[in-house]
Amino acid sequence: MVNLNLNDVAANNHFKALKDCLQNRIKKILKNGVVKSKTKYLPNNDLKIYLNYLLIDDNLKQLIIARPESITEIISFTKNRYGSFLTKNHPSNIILNNLFVKSCYDDTKVFSKHDFIKTIDIDTCPYCNRSYIYYLSKNKEIKPEIDHFFPKSKYPFLAMSFYNLIPSCQTCNGFGGKEEKDPLKEDLINPYLLKSSDFSFTFEPISSRIISTLLDKNSIKVKIIKNIPGHLDVFKLKELYELHSDHVVELIFKSKIKYSDTYRAYLEKYKDKGLEFSDNEIDRMILGNYATEEEIHKRPLTKLYQDIGKELGLIK
Known part of the structure; x- marks a missing residue:
């Protein structure tokens, strides 16, 4: 729904911050293994080869900063060469x-989720564009x-690969949403590879209803006419967006009363008073939301507003 921008500088800084912790932990695992629920697990020969491979800086870096399209290649190679790594509760999976x-992602002294999300610089959930992902400082x-x-x-x-870590909202990331679902089975696309044009909204009147008021939210139905089916199913986008019909009704009302033409003319009068608005600023005020593709992430439902606003002629 919301495209994330690649940021290789941030990815490299992410690697630098993690390198020593990961490699020091690898050395301890090679020597002593790990203990879980009073059971000691020692790496087998395949895992020893893999862990020693990651002790080479460039190899570990390749894993941590791998771009989204390369991550699937890493998975394919690992599945063919080290299949047990992907098997839940296998000793190798437990050690990894x-x-x-446990030793990196869950350790707040090693990895700050707050700082990471601040680096990504996005305001709404990339999976749904329905909720803010704002957070407060650690304290x-x-x-x-x-x-x-x-x-x-x-x-x-x-677990620590930069482009595998996606800031999201609780609804999309939680129970009933994505949870532990595998993108390869669900046909999901990493937000770094998404385009805003992958999704498109429209609406249709519900003519069988007796409309009680002009702004009756039940008089129309929101429709997603272009989508990625896996995202529609996993994130329940169809059902959730149908709950937002009131926003569309208000946009329809604005179009009916020629709101955009009247408001544009009204704002033009302020030029003589030294207050001049850009076309984008005027579109934003008319729409009641951000009006450009680059700003979709800044406010919930922006993609919906933009598609419907263009369809109704409120903005170009």
């Missing part, structure tokens, strides 16, 4: 989970949500 998740104890696009339970070796 300890390395990347305010408002926990930010970060989704592992490829879930850490199955792909623990990707």
Whole structure:
């Protein structure tokens, strides 16, 4: 729904901040293994080869900063060469989970979720564009949500890969939403590879209803006419967006009373008073939301507003 911009500078800084912690932990695992629920797990030969491979800086860096399209290649190679790594509760999976998740992702001294989301610089959930992902500083104890696009339970070796960490809202990341669903099985696309044009909204009147008021939210139905089916199913976008018909009704009302023409003319009068608005600023005030593709992430439902606003002729 919302495209995330690649940021290789941030990805490299992310790697630099994690490198020593991960490699020091690898050395300890190679020497002593890990203990979980009073059971000691030692790496087998395949895992020893893999862990020693990651002790080479460039190899670990390749894993941590891998771009979204390369992550699927890493998964394919790992599945063919080290299939047990992807098997939940297999000793190798447990050890990798300890390395990347418990010893790194879950350790606030090593990885700050607050700082990470601040680096991404996005305001709304990229999966739904319905909710803010705002958070407070650490001492305010408002926990930010970060989704592992490829879930850490199955792909623990990707748990700290920069482009696998997606800021999200609680609805999309929680129970009934994405949870631990595998994108390869659900046909999901990483938000870094999404385009805003992958989704498109319209509406249709519900003619069988007796409309009680001009702004009756039940008089129309929101429709998603262009979509990625996997996202529609996993994030329940169709059902959730149908709940937002009141926003569309208000836009329809504005179009009926020629609101945009009247308001544009009204704002033009302020030029003589030294107050001049750009076309984008006027579109934003008419729409009641941001009006450009680059600003979709800034406010909930922006994509819906833009598509309907263009359809109704409120904005170009």
